[in-house]
Amino acid sequence: MTTEETPSAEFDAILxxxxxxxxxxxxxxxxxxxxxxxxxxxxLDANAxxxxxxxxxxxxxxxxxxTGELRRTTFQLRLFGEVIREGAFLQATIDHADxxxxxxxxxxxxxxxxxxxxxxxxxxxNFPFAFSVAGGDTASAIAAGCPVVVKLNPGHxxxxxxxxxxxxxxxxxxxxxxxxxALVSGMQTGRALVLDPRITxxxxxxxxxxxxxxxxxxxxxxxxIPFYGELGSVNPAFVTEQASLxxxxxxxxGFVGSVSMGVGQFCTKPGLxxxxxxxxxxxxxxxxxxxxxxxxxxNERIREGYGTSLGNLAAHPEVTVLAGSADPGIDPAPTLLLxxxxxxxxxxxxxxxxSFGPTGxxxxxxxxxxxxxxxxxxxxxxxxxxxxxxxxxVVPALLAALADRAGRVLWNGWxxxxxxxxxxxxxxxxxATTASQGTSVGTTAxxxxxxPVSYQGVPDALLPAPxxxxxxxxxxxxxxxxxxxxx
Amino acid sequence: MTTEETPSAEFDAILxxxxxxxxxxxxxxxxxxxxxxxxxxxxLDANAxxxxxxxxxxxxxxxxxxTGELRRTTFQLRLFGEVIREGAFLQATIDHADxxxxxxxxxxxxxxxxxxxxxxxxxxxNFPFAFSVAGGDTASAIAAGCPVVVKLNPGHxxxxxxxxxxxxxxxxxxxxxxxxxALVSGMQTGRALVLDPRITxxxxxxxxxxxxxxxxxxxxxxxxIPFYGELGSVNPAFVTEQASLxxxxxxxxGFVGSVSMGVGQFCTKPGLxxxxxxxxxxxxxxxxxxxxxxxxxxNERIREGYGTSLGNLAAHPEVTVLAGSADPGIDPAPTLLLxxxxxxxxxxxxxxxxSFGPTGxxxxxxxxxxxxxxxxxxxxxxxxxxxxxxxxxVVPALLAALADRAGRVLWNGWxxxxxxxxxxxxxxxxxATTASQGTSVGTTAxxxxxxPVSYQGVPDALLPAPxxxxxxxxxxxxxxxxxxxxx
Numbered sequence: 001m002t003t004e005e006t007p008s009a010e011f012d013a014i015l016x017x018x019x020x021x022x023x024x025x026x027x028x029x030x031x032x033x034x035x036x037x038x039x040x041x042x043x044l045d046a047n048a049x050x051x052x053x054x055x056x057x058x059x060x061x062x063x064x065x066x067t068g069e070l071r072r073t074t075f076q077l078r079l080f081g082e083v084i085r086e087g088a089f090l091q092a093t094i095d096h097a098d099x100x101x102x103x104x105x106x107x108x109x110x111x112x113x114x115x116x117x118x119x120x121x122x123x124x125x126n127f128p129f130a131f132s133v134a135g136g137d138t139a140s141a142i143a144a145g146c147p148v149v150v151k152l153n154p155g156h157x158x159x160x161x162x163x164x165x166x167x168x169x170x171x172x173x174x175x176x177x178x179x180x181x182a183l184v185s186g187m188q189t190g191r192a193l194v195l196d197p198r199i200t201x202x203x204x205x206x207x208x209x210x211x212x213x214x215x216x217x218x219x220x221x222x223x224x225i226p227f228y229g230e231l232g233s234v235n236p237a238f239v240t241e242q243a244s245l246x247x248x249x250x251x252x253x254g255f256v257g258s259v260s261m262g263v264g265q266f267c268t269k270p271g272l273x274x275x276x277x278x279x280x281x282x283x284x285x286x287x288x289x290x291x292x293x294x295x296x297x298x299n300e301r302i303r304e305g306y307g308t309s310l311g312n313l314a315a316h317p318e319v320t321v322l323a324g325s326a327d328p329g330i331d332p333a334p335t336l337l338l339x340x341x342x343x344x345x346x347x348x349x350x351x352x353x354x355s356f357g358p359t360g361x362x363x364x365x366x367x368x369x370x371x372x373x374x375x376x377x378x379x380x381x382x383x384x385x386x387x388x389x390x391x392x393x394v395v396p397a398l399l400a401a402l403a404d405r406a407g408r409v410l411w412n413g414w415x416x417x418x419x420x421x422x423x424x425x426x427x428x429x430x431x432a433t434t435a436s437q438g439t440s441v442g443t444t445a446x447x448x449x450x451x452p453v454s455y456q457g458v459p460d461a462l463l464p465a466p467x468x469x470x471x472x473x474x475x476x477x478x479x480x481x482x483x484x485x486x487x
Numbered sequence: 488m489t490t491e492e493t494p495s496a497e498f499d500a501i502l503x504x505x506x507x508x509x510x511x512x513x514x515x516x517x518x519x520x521x522x523x524x525x526x527x528x529x530x531l532d533a534n535a536x537x538x539x540x541x542x543x544x545x546x547x548x549x550x551x552x553x554t555g556e557l558r559r560t561t562f563q564l565r566l567f568g569e570v571i572r573e574g575a576f577l578q579a580t581i582d583h584a585d586x587x588x589x590x591x592x593x594x595x596x597x598x599x600x601x602x603x604x605x606x607x608x609x610x611x612x613n614f615p616f617a618f619s620v621a622g623g624d625t626a627s628a629i630a631a632g633c634p635v636v637v638k639l640n641p642g643h644x645x646x647x648x649x650x651x652x653x654x655x656x657x658x659x660x661x662x663x664x665x666x667x668x669a670l671v672s673g674m675q676t677g678r679a680l681v682l683d684p685r686i687t688x689x690x691x692x693x694x695x696x697x698x699x700x701x702x703x704x705x706x707x708x709x710x711x712i713p714f715y716g717e718l719g720s721v722n723p724a725f726v727t728e729q730a731s732l733x734x735x736x737x738x739x740x741g742f743v744g745s746v747s748m749g750v751g752q753f754c755t756k757p758g759l760x761x762x763x764x765x766x767x768x769x770x771x772x773x774x775x776x777x778x779x780x781x782x783x784x785x786n787e788r789i790r791e792g793y794g795t796s797l798g799n800l801a802a803h804p805e806v807t808v809l810a811g812s813a814d815p816g817i818d819p820a821p822t823l824l825l826x827x828x829x830x831x832x833x834x835x836x837x838x839x840x841x842s843f844g845p846t847g848x849x850x851x852x853x854x855x856x857x858x859x860x861x862x863x864x865x866x867x868x869x870x871x872x873x874x875x876x877x878x879x880x881v882v883p884a885l886l887a888a889l890a891d892r893a894g895r896v897l898w899n900g901w902x903x904x905x906x907x908x909x910x911x912x913x914x915x916x917x918x919a920t921t922a923s924q925g926t927s928v929g930t931t932a933x934x935x936x937x938x939p940v941s942y943q944g945v946p947d948a949l950l951p952a953p954x955x956x957x958x959x960x961x962x963x964x965x966x967x968x969x970x971x972x973x974x
Contacts, residue, residue: 023891068591075590088970093910103562103907104555107900111910111931114890116923219706223866223917226924379710390946399949403601403940404510411945413594420590422968423580423598425941430710436603436938437713443968444598444939451923452931453890454912458898459877462886476970481909483575483963485970 003154005186011193017179018118018147019198024177026115026145029465030090030473033143034081036171036180040134041074043170044163051129051162058156059128060296065262066129073129076136076420080143083443087475089113089144091452092466094479107457110467113450115145116226117200120193122214124205125155125298126265132156133163133183136420136441137203137228142171142180144449149199150183151190155299194218194227201449203228205267205440208354208431215434228448229434230427233382234271234354235415238371238398240388243412244279251387252284255360256292258414260334263295264358265302268383268415268426271354274341274374277364282322285336285362289323294333297357303328306357310335313355318343322362334358341365341374352378368394372401380429380436381406383415405429407436490641492673498680504666505605505634506685511664513602513632516952517577517960520630521568523658523667527621528561530657531650538649542615545643547783552749553616560616563623563907567630570930574962576600576631578939579953581966594944597954600937602632603713604687607680609701611692612642612785613752619643620650620670623907623932624690624715629658629667631936636686637670638677642786681705681714688936690715692754692927695841695918702921715935716921717914720869721758721841722902725858725885727875730899731766738874739771742847743779745901747821750782751845752789755870755902755913758841761828761861764851769809772823772849776810781818784844790815793844797822800842805830809849821845828852828861839865855881859888867916867923868893870902892916894923 006014025033044051048070055066083089090112097108119141124131131137133150141148152160164183171180184193194202194217202218202225204211211229218227239251255273275281297303307328313319314326314337324335337359344351344363351361365371375398378384384402388395388411402409407428418426424442427433433440438448455463465472474486493501512520531538535557542553570576580598606628611618618624620637628635639647651670658667671680681689681704689705689712691698698716705714726738742760762768784790794815800806801813801824811822824846831838831850838848852858862885865871871889875882875898889896894915905913911929914920920927925935942950952959961973 023887026891027887072590082968086968088965095908095910101906101908103559104904106906106908109906109908109910111912111929215711216706219703219711224702224706224921226922390949395949399945400510400514403942403951404513407939408941408943409945410943411949413944417591419588419593419596421582421588421593421596422965423582423596423941425598425939427939429938434711435713439939442598451916452894452912452914452926454895454910455890456895456897457900458886458896462877462882462898464890478575478909481569481573483970483972485972 003152003157003185006184006189011184011189014149014182014184015196015198018149018182021147021177021179022117025147025180028145030084030087032175033145034085036174036176037077037081037139037143039170039174040167041077043166044070044074044134047166051159054159054162055128055156058159059298061262069127069129072420073134076130077134077139079420079443080139080446083446084143087466087473089446090466090475092475092477094467094477096480109454109456110463111452111454112464112466114453116449116451117146118198119146119148119449120199120202121148121150122190122202122204122206123150123153123160125153125302128156128159131205133160134167136445138181140445141449144446146449147179148181149193151193152183152185157185191217195221197223199225201226203440203448205230208232211434226448227434228438228440230267230440231431231433232267232354232356233428233432234352235268235381235383235385236272236274236378237270237385237387238274238375239276239279239281240392240394241276242389242392243387244276244281246389248280249284252281253288254414256285256288256334258416259360260292260358261416263297263332265298265356266416268418270385270415271360272352273360273362274365274371275362277366279364282338282362286323289334289336292334294329294331296331302356306332306355309353309355310357310359313337313351313353313361316347316351319351319361328357332358337361339363341370345373345377372397375401378405380432382426382428382432383408383410385410385413385415387412407432407439490639490644490672493671493676498671498676501636501669501671502683502685505636505669508634508664508666509604512634512667515632517571517574519662520632521572523661523663524564524568524626524630526657526661527654528564530653531557531561531621534653538646541646541649542643545646546615546785548749556614556616559907560621563617564621564626566907566930567626567933570933571630574953574960576933577953577962579962579964581954581964583967596941596943597950598939598941599951599953601940603936603938604633605685606633606635606936607686607689608635608637609677609689609691609693610637610640610647612640612789615643615646618692620647621654623928625668627932628936631933633936634666635668636680638680639670639672644672678704682708684710686712688713690927690935692717695719698921713935714921715925715927717754717927718918718920719754719841720915720919721839722755722868722870722872723759723761723865724757724872724874725761725862726763726766726768727879727881728763729876729879730874731763731768733876735767736771739768740775741901743772743775743821745903746847747779747845748903750784750819752785752843753903755905757872757902758847759839760847760849761852761858762849764853766851769825769849773810776821776823779821781816781820783818789843793819793842796840796842797844797846800824800838800840800848803834803838806838806848815844819845824848826850828857832860832864859884862888865892867919869913869915869919870895870897872897872900872902874899894919
């Protein structure tokens with residue numbers, strides 16, 4: 001499963017077009033770019049009948065799942081259009097000149113966000129629509145005013161090219177310059193992309209090893225660039241004593257459902273479930289898991305990787321197989337493993353390793369102290385979940401420990417199924433991501449591709465519209481320290 | 488000019504105390520931390536009579552300059568107190584559950600900013616108060632809720648320790664935990680600091696070489712951390728044809744004043760002035776510069792560095808000395824150099840190098856095309872300045888080119904004297920900084936030390952105050968996509 005490397009002359013022409021498009025796009029209005037995004041969404045919706053069969057063929061995901069993902073993808077494109085039409089993302093801030101400013105007279109200063117320039121997007125394998133060519137990274141970068149060069153995922157090259165053609169031509173018909181969106185392919189090309197001086201930022205969704213290698217390249221450049229890598233997560237879930245007693249059936253069923261959804265191929269799959277020793281949950285989970293049939297994974301490379309990581313976990317001397325098999329076979333069905341919290345804590349992280357596939361390790365703990373010690377043992381996570389009852393004494397400390405380590409903390413829910421909203425955070429401390437301050441899902445994903453510029457003493461007629469006196473774009477703004485909403 | 492390395496046992500104890508303080512500080516309210524900052528400011532103001540003589544002795548800066556800088560420093564501490572009391576920095580965002588959300592039912596999601604953890608601050612030499620132990624980096628990090636370990640600047644070790652003691656004990660009396668602020672010293676200790684696993688972010692103001700070396704360490708860690716390095720800038724200024732004809736005297740005087748202020752030891756010193764060929768400005772500037780006397784620089788290392796960089800510029804075959812001398816001597820007086828834009832453009836960046844001291848290179852251009860070509864030749868800058876008249880045709884393109892390259896764009900002003908306000912941006916693309924999205928001056932400096940966390944489905948009683956239904960902290964919030972101000 002490799003794709004051809006983009007020939008170097010073609011690569012160079014693509015990067016040149018992106019660099020040439022950058023100032024043109026930066027000079028467009030958010031309303032213009034919102035129109036491009038709307039048209040791109042329309043084009044994908046209109047071609048669903050062509051795109052879905054291609055996606056099914058290349059990814060082995062179900063039609064239902066992919067139909068939902070396409071809906072999410074076009075919704076996301078349109079939502080970023082709404083976000084930029086509203087304009088808070090520009091963070092327009094005005095300080096009028098003030099001779100009495102306590103540290104000394106202050107000049108007139110006006111600050112706003114501007115696009116960084118051409119962005120490299122490394123597409124993921126597991127969301128052929130939503131984290132690929134026209135996914136959240138591309139949508140947020142173009143919304144910000146940046147041209148995008150996508151390094152396509154070798155798992156779905158034909159779908160990628162088709163989506164790329166549809167979106168690029170829809171945007172171009174709506175007025176976007178040539179060079180707004182282009183595709184390259186191949187692993188060496190990907191390395192060249194992140195090192196290319198015309199690229200000003202990169203985003204990535206994929207493996208820890210692959211993401212870290214590209215992060216190292218991005219930061220090694222003569223001019224280092226931001227690298228937003230989403231590198232995965234084991235997403236621990238913690239069941240309190242009371243929750244285990246009151247909702248064992250629901251929790252076990254919910255856990256197995258979240259673990260096996262989409263053949264376990266989600267960055268947010270809960271890979272670990274901590275339950276009180278003696279809980280009924282493992283037994284119920286084993287029964288529920290045994291009822292589930294297997295399905296094909298995205299591709300052979302991912303199936304092999306899953307076999308290796310599952311095999312490693314199952315081979316740990318303190319781990320037993322509770323349901324399914326340590327050998328996932330061709331169409332993996334759910335596999336559940338079992339260990340104690342003592343063994344987990346003694347494993348020095350070995351039992352906190354992500355296994356990308358339909359497996360979950362259930363860990364039994366003896367006391368609230370052991371539960372907290374486990375929670376505090378984790379490195380950065382995309383998500384962490386508590387199944388609990390509100391009046392238990394361990395809960396506040398548990399939530400606090402998890403908020404210190406994860407980008408999203410869930411209560412009585414499951415982390416798979418990441419909604420695209422204003423308040424979503426899909427990120428977390430390293431190794432969940434290489435940039436814990438960014439998110440790759442939700443409307444604030446746009447912030448990753450912007451930087452602030454202040455204008456000092458510039459006459460109104462020469463200022464960009466967002467910071468002009470008359471507020472021609474009707475933006476929410478911060479003026480002399482106070483937030484002022486447009487009337 | 489070296490300082491002793493902090494002994495490793497002491498270093499370890501300092502880092503342990505910072506790590507232990509982190510969750511305690513993260514759990515305080517902004518009002519509590521604002522009180523710490525106010526008390527710290529009060530302590531510095533109350534001890535001005537002790538601090539100023541120490542600062543004068545160690546930095547050789549004038550009493551006027553240092554009095555102003557101390558005022559700026561205590562103002563800055565109090566301003567961050569105001570910022571966190573107001574609370575917009577928390578970016579509190581609430582999405583209520585919505586079964587009709589177009590991509591599929593959305594859960595209740597609430598997002599807010601949380602502190603990163605212990606921050607390393609590398610103090611600068613040239614602002615012994617405002618960019619040192621209790622400067623903007625420390626103020627913004629503590630305001631964010633992060634403990635700070637300052638690596639003191641060897642140029643003013645005694646002042647640093649005194650300020651550290653005063654501020655740490657004032658904050659402690661106001662309730663801050665031990666470990667909120669501590670100092671370490673020594674170059675090897677600085678390297679150990681940025682590599683220490685207990686440190687979660689670092690900020691730095693200093694040289695390109697030193698900053699890049701620390702950036703490389705920060706990104707090489709097993710768990711890379713954000714490194715906010717402000718590495719300096721040449722801060723080009725561009726005089727248009729009309730401005731040169733109408734305001735030659737003012738512009739020449741302003742330029743020499745900005746170049747020589749504080750013996751040229753500002754990151755924002757305008758190192759280059761582009762003027763139309765035949766302009767009267769060079770002649771006037773030479774006369775004004777010749778009237779100015781010299782003064783001592785911060786320390787011997789900086790004086791030597793200035794001698795080297797000035798010597799290199801003056802030795803360029805296309806550069807002539809217009810005023811002063813290529814050998815700055817003990818107490819450098821202003822030196823002005825002269826070259827053509829043709830020579831500047833052909834120098835491949837050699838004439839766009841920062842020389843940290845009271846020197847400026849005046850570059851004459853033949854046409855607006857050459858002016859724009861020069862503007863477009865620059866790497867990232869902290870500032871870029873236009874001296875112009877609003878109706879000139881070259882102005883919009885010039886401003887646009889500069890906004891693409893600088894963090895702050897000035898019109899008919901001079902870049903030295905960076906005001907601390909809401910709309911200030913003190914940053915810029917590499918090599919001006921290692922993180923163009925951050926600022927080290929102004930209220931948004933706090934954003935560097937925060938990361939977002941989303942809470943999904945968490946009951947009101949278990950949520951942090953900023954995202955509870957009742958808005959107990961009266962914050963401006965974004966609710967279901969709309970900004971809502973507290974009543």
